[in-house]
Amino acid sequence: MSSENPAARGASLADRVLAGDPRAIARALSLVEDEDPAAARLIGRLFPQTGRAYVIGVTGPPGAGKSTLVDRLVGGVRQQGRTVGVIAVDPTSPFTGGAILGDRIRMQLHAGDAGVFIRSMATRGHLGGLARATDEAALVLDASGKDIIVIETVGVGQDEVEIVRTADMTVLVLVPGTGDEVQALKAGIMEIADVFVVNKSDREGADRMVASVEAMLALEPFPEGQWRPPILKATATTGEGVPALLETIGRFREATRTRQAERRRERTASRLRESLLSAFSRHLNERVLSREEFNRLVDEVAARRLDPYQAVADVMRRAVK
Ligand SMILES: Nc1nc2c(ncn2[C@@H]2O[C@H](COP(=O)(O)OP(=O)(O)O)[C@@H](O)[C@H]2O)c(=O)[nH]1
Numbered sequence: 001m002s003s004e005n006p007a008a009r010g011a012s013l014a015d016r017v018l019a020g021d022p023r024a025i026a027r028a029l030s031l032v033e034d035e036d037p038a039a040a041r042l043i044g045r046l047f048p049q050t051g052r053a054y055v056i057g058v059t060g061p062p063g064a065g066k067s068t069l070v071d072r073l074v075g076g077v078r079q080q081g082r083t084v085g086v087i088a089v090d091p092t093s094p095f096t097g098g099a100i101l102g103d104r105i106r107m108q109l110h111a112g113d114a115g116v117f118i119r120s121m122a123t124r125g126h127l128g129g130l131a132r133a134t135d136e137a138a139l140v141l142d143a144s145g146k147d148i149i150v151i152e153t154v155g156v157g158q159d160e161v162e163i164v165r166t167a168d169m170t171v172l173v174l175v176p177g178t179g180d181e182v183q184a185l186k187a188g189i190m191e192i193a194d195v196f197v198v199n200k201s202d203r204e205g206a207d208r209m210v211a212s213v214e215a216m217l218a219l220e221p222f223p224e225g226q227w228r229p230p231i232l233k234a235t236a237t238t239g240e241g242v243p244a245l246l247e248t249i250g251r252f253r254e255a256t257r258t259r260q261a262e263r264r265r266e267r268t269a270s271r272l273r274e275s276l277l278s279a280f281s282r283h284l285n286e287r288v289l290s291r292e293e294f295n296r297l298v299d300e301v302a303a304r305r306l307d308p309y310q311a312v313a314d315v316m317r318r319a320v321k
């Protein structure tokens with residue numbers, strides 16, 4: 001199996017991923033996470049076999065109960081006879097390993113069930129890279145034949161919003177007593193939520209939280225026939241509210257079936273544009289304009305001997321030759 005030739009190694013690894021071999025999936029995810037050059041070839045092999053899985057993003061503040069809820073969802077999805085892969089992205093604990101440890105324990109819950117694969121990914125310091133790694137990890141799980149993929153991520157900023165964009169639908173998990181946080185979250189995460197879950201409903205203040213999300217949604221116009229994000233209550237620790245969430249997920253999927261293709265196409269366009277831009281800027285830096293040359297250009301422009309438009313035009317002429 002182990003070959004000196006990475007391309008050959010990639011090939012057989014791809015076949016094993018496609019066959020759903022858990023060890024191959026784990027290996028593939030490590031390559032993706034490490035941004036190993038072999039990952040690009042592997043993804044290339046897997047890509048034609050992807051696009052079948054339905055991807056659900058689960059996001060919300062740390063400690064909201066996302067992992068507990070995802071565990072319950074995994075159980076529910078398995079009861080429906082479908083397979084599921086989970087990617088837990090936790091940029092907040094790259095050093096403590098707390099989340100990773102927790103996810104090891106979660107994995108043991110489903111150990112021996114080949115229909116479940118759970119993996120944690122920590123940040124490598126740059127979230128842009130993490131968004132790409134999450135994308136690719138979802139492709140690996142998709143290629144491995146998982147029907148449902150859940151991406152769990154801490155919803156705090158724009159980068160996490162980017163991660164969640166990989167998903168076909170997004171579940172935002174909130175908890176009672178964080179009304180102020182609703183305001184804070186509003187700018188980024190709120191508008192991409194397709195379903196709100198007020199978790200820890202066994203605690204004081206769940207109804208107030210529901211009311212404040214409702215008040216916020218009331219400000220937004222939802223045209224006739226457009227999906228209006230429902231607000232569900234749940235207690236992940238007991239499983240209460242989980243069947244309703246599963247049912248809502250199914251309803252959303254049905255209601256947005258035609259829009260979904262459009263949504264995936266938009267995502268494809270934006271990812272492709274990003275990749276082209278980054279490839280082009282790499283080309284520019286590595287092949288066209290050395291740092292010294294760039295600095296010389298800056299000197300010329302700063303001294304008014306060259307105008308910036310001319311500078312760009314000159315570089316572009318060399319870049320596209
Ligand atoms: N009381 C209560 N505690 C919960 C509930 N759901 C999760 N928890 C607890 O909240 C803590 C954080 O849960 P976790 O799933 O790790 O949150 P995450 O950081 O959002 O993934 C754990 O101690 C859970 O047992 C709930 O519905 N009610």
Ligand SMILES: [Mg+2]
Nearest residue numbers: 066067099152
């Ligand atoms: Mg978690």
